[in-house]
Amino acid sequence: MELIVVIGVGGMGTACARRLGSGHRLLLADCDAKQLQSAAGELSADGFDVRTQMMDVSDREAVAQLAEAARHLGPLRTLVLTAGVSPLMAGSARIYEVDLLGTALVLDAFVELARAGSVAVVIASMAGSFIPVSAELERALASLPAAQLLDAVAGLHRDEPQLAYCLAKRGTQLRVQAAALPWAARGARVVSVSPGLIATPMGRLEQSSPEVAAVLANCPLKRIGNTEDIAAAVQWLASPAAGYVTGTDLRIDGGSVAALLAG
Numbered sequence: 001m002e003l004i005v006v007i008g009v010g011g012m013g014t015a016c017a018r019r020l021g022s023g024h025r026l027l028l029a030d031c032d033a034k035q036l037q038s039a040a041g042e043l044s045a046d047g048f049d050v051r052t053q054m055m056d057v058s059d060r061e062a063v064a065q066l067a068e069a070a071r072h073l074g075p076l077r078t079l080v081l082t083a084g085v086s087p088l089m090a091g092s093a094r095i096y097e098v099d100l101l102g103t104a105l106v107l108d109a110f111v112e113l114a115r116a117g118s119v120a121v122v123i124a125s126m127a128g129s130f131i132p133v134s135a136e137l138e139r140a141l142a143s144l145p146a147a148q149l150l151d152a153v154a155g156l157h158r159d160e161p162q163l164a165y166c167l168a169k170r171g172t173q174l175r176v177q178a179a180a181l182p183w184a185a186r187g188a189r190v191v192s193v194s195p196g197l198i199a200t201p202m203g204r205l206e207q208s209s210p211e212v213a214a215v216l217a218n219c220p221l222k223r224i225g226n227t228e229d230i231a232a233a234v235q236w237l238a239s240p241a242a243g244y245v246t247g248t249d250l251r252i253d254g255g256s257v258a259a260l261l262a263g
């Protein structure tokens with residue numbers, strides 16, 4: 001049976017697991033035991049074949065152990081990485097560890113499992129469009145070995161977690177772009193998705209910040225997104241219908257970034 005790995009089973013992760021899991025084996029991973037049990041219980045009760053593993057994406061050893069567990073559960077069909085922390089949940093250093101380093105560690109570990117037809121989808125954010133980044137820093141974010149990645153952002157936006165989040169998510173998009181080559185060498189694809197404001201526990205929390213509320217107020221499609229908006233796109237990206245799509249980012253934000261760029 002082919003394997004679907006979902007790392008981070010909050011709002012988006014659980015919706016993606018439900019969309020992708022039917023007829024496959026699901027391996028769910030999260031650092032929050034209650035969240036992991038709740039998602040696994042819900043999906044198991046609905047007939048899905050579910051395995052779980054507690055892990056922290058910012059911990060190299062834990063990511064390696066997850067990849068090793070996955071190796072024994074079946075050939076990798078799809079990997080979805082949604083684990084992340086937002087500026088109202090964590091300080092800048094932790095945002096870099098989870099959102100930036102976590103992406104790098106997971107892509108590095110799972111490329112070893114990739115085979116013809118495997119797809120990795122990494123959730124970034126529209127926030128990645130909100131920060132100017134020098135060409136030099138972009139190169140570093142895209143190509144430094146994971147072990148040196150935190151050095152590239154050390155001290156940047158130390159007391160500005162909003163900006164650290166934007167930079168970490170820009171880094172996520174760049175990491176995915178660069179990963180297209182090693183994944184393609186195995187006949188596999190990798191893409192990122194950059195959501196706008198989505199109604200999950202994280203999204204509802206962020207909505208309390210005036211900057212995020214202003215983005216939502218100016219959203220051309222005049223609504224908050226929901227987890228189905230994301231899961232439907234992830235399902236397409238992971239399908240053979242998107243077989244020529246790799247190394248790129250898909251923004252799903254109701255036009256929020258377009259509105260900002262258009263002034």
Ligand SMILES: NC(=O)c1ccc[n+]([C@@H]2O[C@H](COP(=O)([O-])OP(=O)(O)OC[C@H]3O[C@@H](n4cnc5c(N)ncnc54)[C@H](O)[C@@H]3O)[C@@H](O)[C@H]2O)c1
Nearest residue numbers: 008010011012031032056057083084125197198200202203
């Ligand atoms: N909700 C939004 O409005 C929004 C918008 C843009 C981008 N995003 C991004 O989408 C992704 C999913 O967010 P969500 O809205 O589903 O949030 P969520 O809080 O509902 O789910 C995130 C999950 O990740 C887990 N997690 C956090 N840190 C982890 C770690 N170190 N290791 C393993 N698991 C960890 C949490 O326990 C949680 O279950 C995140 O990367 C987030 O930054 C969210």
